[in-house]
Amino acid sequence: MITMDDIIREGNPILRQIAKDVVLPASDEEKEQLKAMLEFLKNSQDEEIAKKYHLRAGIGLAAPQIAISKRMIALFLDDDNGKHFEYMLFNPKIVSHSIENTYLEGGEGCLSVDREVPGFVPRHARVKVKAFDIDGKPVTLRLKGYPAIAIQHEIDHLNGILFYDHINKDDPFKIPDHVVQEE
Ligand SMILES: O=CN(O)CCNC(=O)c1cccc(Cl)c1Cl
Numbered sequence: 001m002i003t004m005d006d007i008i009r010e011g012n013p014i015l016r017q018i019a020k021d022v023v024l025p026a027s028d029e030e031k032e033q034l035k036a037m038l039e040f041l042k043n044s045q046d047e048e049i050a051k052k053y054h055l056r057a058g059i060g061l062a063a064p065q066i067a068i069s070k071r072m073i074a075l076f077l078d079d080d081n082g083k084h085f086e087y088m089l090f091n092p093k094i095v096s097h098s099i100e101n102t103y104l105e106g107g108e109g110c111l112s113v114d115r116e117v118p119g120f121v122p123r124h125a126r127v128k129v130k131a132f133d134i135d136g137k138p139v140t141l142r143l144k145g146y147p148a149i150a151i152q153h154e155i156d157h158l159n160g161i162l163f164y165d166h167i168n169k170d171d172p173f174k175i176p177d178h179v180v181q182e183e
Pocket residue numbers: 057058059060061062065104107108109110111112149150151153154157
């Protein structure tokens with residue numbers, strides 16, 4: 001199982017690399033790694049397991065965070081209406097997005113960043129993502145709200161971007177442009 005020992009932290013150059021496409025069909029090893037990433041998220045949100053293995057909670061995970069510079073991400077979260085989102089994706093790509101932006105009032109955090117970095121992280125309010133599922137089938141996701149924010153955080157990891165790169169340096173809590181409502 002993946003634990004915090006497997007998660008690389010700021011300073012490790014892998015976090016700033018552009019991850020490589022997974023050559024499809026994915027290998028059994030790549031499928032197992034992606035399944036393990038989803039399992040980590042579930043474990044990290046399970047009070048008993050998280051306590052037992054000292055896991056920090058996460059709603060998403062990108063392969064570069066476990067030192068695998070490949071375009072693989074997992075998401076496991078419920079949105080504000082309690083709708084559940086659970087994905088294991090190969091080669092996700094944002095193919096279009098809203099002009100409108102959004103942001104989380106509480107800011108964002110990252111398992112690869114062992115410190116609080118306060119400030120609003122501007123995100124597209126809505127995204128259309130094309131990717132491939134664990135079986136190699138093409139999928140198209142249209143997301144808004146929390147899941148849209150989360151998938152952007154993960155796809156950023158594949159491009160060597162960390163959440164705080166987006167925070168306004170002069171005024172971290174400045175409301176981002178084109179924001180229509182707060183998350
Ligand atoms: O890349 C994934 N992580 O670092 C896992 C830990 N962070 C979170 O779960 C998290 C927390 C707040 C906002 C967003 Cl968007 C995310 Cl993703």
